[in-house]
Amino acid sequence: MVDPQFTTRLGTPADLPVIEAMLFEAFFWSPTYERPAFEEFRQHPEFQKLVANWGRPGxxxxxxxxxxxxxxxxxxxFWSQACHSYGFVNEETPEVGIGVQADYRSGTSWTLLCRLASPYEYD
Incomplete structure (x- = not known):
């Protein structure tokens, strides 16, 4: 049974703050990792690269x-040979990221990954 309080939706360019917050969660998913302040980590060059121009085609x-x-x-x-991140395979294969707040990790990542891979739009 699906909990009616839990929903998913397609992201938009306006969701950049959400993507940034969840990218932070992805970087520091383990409770054993020392977590810097979010605002401090937002200035990290790799973080900046990963979210630059969010909402571009693809x-x-x-x-x-x-x-x-x-x-x-x-x-x-999608990234190019000249500009990519850690998971780069080739220009036809996207790099995937998943970040979930610690209190919501039981099954949320799986649901998100399935929805992300779905070719269908939904609400």
Whole structure:
């Protein structure tokens, strides 16, 4: 049974703050990692590169919400040989990211990944 308080939706360019917050969660997912302040880490060059020009052609995101508040996101972006991140395979294969707040991780990532991979639009 699906909890009616948990929903997913397609992301938009206006969801950049959500993507940034969940990218931070993805970087520091383990409770054993020392977490810097979010605003401090936002200045890291790799973080900046990963979110630069969010919403460009080929970007796709799915946002998970609990009671209309974002708690997770999954996204992908296509990169070039000249500019890419850690998971680069080739220009035809997107890099995928998933970040979920710690209290919502039980199954949320799987739901987000399935929705991200779906070719169908939904609400």
């Amino acid at each position: 970007d796709r995101a799915v946002i998970a919400e609990w009671d209309d508040q974002p708690v997770g996101a999954a996204w992908y972006r």
